[in-house]
Amino acid sequence: MTLVKFNNGLKNNSNPFFNDVFDSILNDRFISDKLTNRIPAVNIAETENDFQIELATPGLKKEDFKINLDKNVLTVSAEKKAEENTESKKFSKREYNYHSFTRSFTLPDSTDHTKIEADYTDGVLKLTIAKREEAKFQSREIAVK
Secondary structure, X not given: OOOOOHHHHOOOOOOHHHHHHHHHHHOOHHHHHHHOOOXXXXXXXXXXXXXXXXXXXXXXXXXXXXXXXXXXXXXXXXXXXXXXXXXXXXXXXXXXXXXXXXXXXXXXXXEEEEEEEEEEEXXXXXXXXXXXXXXXXXXXXXXXX
16 A cells, blocks of 8 residues: 655645745744643533533642632632752753643533532642532423323
């Protein structure tokens, strides 16, 4: 089996020099490090009884987080204190580096604001927001007449 490369590797452009110049600029370590997303990735899930928000925040401690609720807006922020490092490190690539960030989530009216829990384990901050009793999924069988 032979792999065939279409367009000679060009990205919808007839001038290969144009692509090479921009690829080298955009793949430059200095620029790409500055453009790297500096907010944690998030997963949001809904179960029968609650909503779950998970933020990937490696390298932080429980004490670094601040979680606030203002009306229906849940705000998660973190600020990492600068640590004195006795051994100097020179990173060749650094993809997770959260000195500070803020993420806000608008909660639906079906949430119970008095039952919000936070747990930080293995670099993942997990927020569990309970649903009000009347908002929980209710299943029933419907009779055919």
